[in-house]
Amino acid sequence: IDEVLAIADRVTVLRDGHRIAVKPVAALNGRELVRLIVGSDVSGVETRPEPEPGVERLSVRVRLGSRPVDVRVSKGEIVSVTGLMGAGASDLLRAVGGAQPQSVEAAKVDGVPASLRHPAEALACGVGMIPEDRKDGLILTLSVAENIVLSCLARVSWCGFLSRRRIRVLAQRFVDGLGVKTPGLWVEVRELSGGNQQKVLLGRLLASGATVLVVDEPTHGVDISARAEIHRLLAGYASDGGAILMSSADLPEVLELSDRIIVLRRSExxxxxxxxCATPAKLLACAAGVTSPGASTEDTGLADVRPERPLRHPPAGRSRLIRVRQALLPLVLLALIAALSLLNEHFLTVGNIRNVLLQTSVLAIVSIGMTFVIVAGAFDLSVGSVVALSGSMAALMMVEYGLLPGIAAGLGIGLAVGLANGVLIAGLGVSPFIATLGTLVIARGLALAVTGGSVVSDLPSSFAVLGSGVVAGIPVPVFLAVVAFTVGVVLLGWTPFGLKIYAVGGNREAAHLAGIRVGRVLVACFAICGTLAALGGLILAARVQSGQPTVGVFMELYAIAAVVLGGASLRGGEGNMIQTLLGVLLIGFLQNGLNLMNVHSYWQQVVLGMVFIGAAALEWLKGRV
Incomplete structure (x- = not known):
């Protein structure tokens, strides 16, 4: 505003797509210009009472440069950290929030030694952080309510399951209290304005019970009205006894909100x-290192620094496309079934439907595991090889040691490969493509090596039940697929673990700042995927009563295609088990129909390849909208 008044000759004000006013600058002042922009008067922050002396909320020592930076914030106090770009203000706040733990030397919260090695540990101590870019703090693919409760999932869970009622009650409390303007609690947070997104982030920290807020650029990228509201909320939080450590390059904002101001220069x-005693000129001069050498404590308003004390150590169009795509898949499946039933009279018989379900049961089980990984923002190319290796190793162990050791060995192989993938990706930072491509080759090579490239036969007859047995009239493989599907639906849709998976896939950095152990979630997802792939390998081995090292070729592609056809995004954060199951059935019915029409297997591969390309095209289109 000041820049416009200082430079411009004439001002045109637009609001909601309409021209509101065209006036010469000489006829305006700052207050009048703000009123024209917002449509009403915007009041400033009311004067707060002085913070209680001696009631210290936060005391932390951070080393950003050659000398440590000691910061103390008292109850009811707002302390701002400012400086020129690159001075270290954002790094200091990230360290206090647990996002840069290597810089923290010691910390106390409410007089008790605190660990700030991870945002989860910081939140447990009552320290919560809002990052400079709100998109680094929000999971845009989750709803407003889910974003608010993300750091306090235990409060909205019952017996290990998420309670939708508790989520609604808690989220509504903060939506109302913070004045978040939203069409509904279950609307994706990407649909909100920048100011309301910032309020959602603030609501998350308040819901977590944070007593110290670490806020980096609190009004970055919001309009004048939202800026005033955020200022009032922060001032109100401090007045109620909270402590705030904030960073801002906006000097008027710093002077309006702060009780004390720390100026950093070269990370010190x-x-x-x-x-x-602070003015913009003094703050800028100090930040630039041009403060007059004769300045005294009284001239600059230098605060009384206490002696050191030892411390112990998605846009609306994209959302509509997702909804259309989810509704389209069942219609396409029904149309395919109708077309195939007209083309072949045997298609809709009970025996053929049973055969389709039996043939797709292994793909369904593998795709359920793949859904966990893809929703978490990764993918697993090794599942086909794990199917072969697990079946082969199980067969070898059964021949030597019996049924149960063989089954345990097969499942253990899948779990081990899944854990290895998770550690490579989450622990060592290897890309999912490289890591799982490597384990694909290794697992396939091991399957061929341990079997000598031949089939392992003479398995116990009781093992055949897993592949061809019947439970209550349902084939065992189909029954196991239903059980895996049910468990997957519950885990992904009704537990805190499932919400964490969506958060990690939607925005890994935001999930980290929300206190989620991202690495553990990724490792768990890959472990589930590997174990389910191993279960698929056991079913295939039981069906043919032999371990075959060449099975499972291209199964990873079929599984990924089924998940993507179901509406999941390869970018992560989207997808569900029901849609994945529909994708599996679409592939299964298509394969079965082509077989019934005597289409050669070579041409079947061409058709299925076109389906894969169609799935990729849908993913590309969703990313473009």
Whole structure:
């Protein structure tokens, strides 16, 4: 505003797509211009009472440069950290929030030694952080309610399951209290304005019970009205006894909100000011290192620094496309079934439907595991080889040691490969493509090596039940697929673990700042995927009563295609088990129909390849909208 008044000759004000006013700058002042922009008067922050002396909420020592930076924030106090770009203000706040733990040397919260090695540990101590870019703090693919409760899932869970009622009650409380303007609690947070997204982030920290807020650029990218509301909310939080450590390059904002101001220069404290004695000129001069050498404590308002004390160590169009795509898949499946039933009279017989379900049961089980991984923002190319290796190893162990050791060995192989993938990706930072491509080759090579490239036969007859047995009239493989599907639906849709998976896939950095152990979630997803692939390998081995090292070729592609056809995004954060199951059935019915029409297997591969390309095209289109 000040820049416009200082430079411009004439001002045109637009609001909601309409021209509101065209006036010469000489006829305006700052207050009048703000009123025209917002449509009403915007009041400033009311004067807060002085914070209680001696009631210290946060005391932390951070080393950003050659000398440590000591920061203390009292109950009811707002302390701002400012400086020129690159001075270290954002790094200091990230360290306090647990996102840069290597910089923290010691910390106390409410007088108790605290660990700030991870955002989860910081939140457990009552320290919560809002990052500079709100998109690094929000999971845009989750709803407003889910974003608010993300850091306090235990409060909205019952017996290990998420309670939708508790989520609604808690989220509504903060939506109302913070004045979040939203069409509904279950609307994706991407649909909200920048100011309301910032309020959702603030609501998350308040819901977690944080007593210390670490806020980096609190009004970055919001309009004037939202800025004033956020200022009032922060001031109100401090007045109620909370403590705030904030960073801002906006000096008027710093002067309006702060009780004390720390100026950083070259990652060290240059000077500390009391608000009553600070001016923009003094702050800029100090940040640039041009403070007059004769300045005294009284001239600059240097705060009384206490002696050191030892411390112990998606846009609306994209959302509509997703909804259309989810509704389209069942219609396409029904149309395919209708067309195939007209083309072949045997298609809709009970025996053929049973055969389709039996043939797709292994793909369904593998695709359920793949859904966990893809929703978490990765993928697993090794599942086909794991199917072969698990079946082969199980067969070898059964021949030597019996049924149960063989089954345990097969499942253990899948779990081990899944854990290895998770550690490579989450622990070592290897890309999912490289890591799982490597384990694909290794697992296939091991399957061929341990069997000598031949089939392992003479398995116990009781093992055949797993592949061809019947439970209550349902084939065992189909029964196991239904059980895996049910468990997957519950885990992904009704537990805190499932919400964490969506959060990690939607925005890994935001999930980390929300206190989620991202690495553990990824490792768990790959472990589930590997174990389910191993179960699929056991079913295939039981069906033919032999371990075959060449099975499972291209199964990873079929599984990925089924998940993507079901509406999941390869970018992560989207997808569900029901849609995955529909994708599996679409592939299964298509394969079965082509067989009934005597289409050669070579041409079947061409058709299925076109389906894969169609799935990729849908993913590309969703990313473009």
């Amino acid at each position: 404290i240059a000077r500390e000011f009391l608000r009553s």
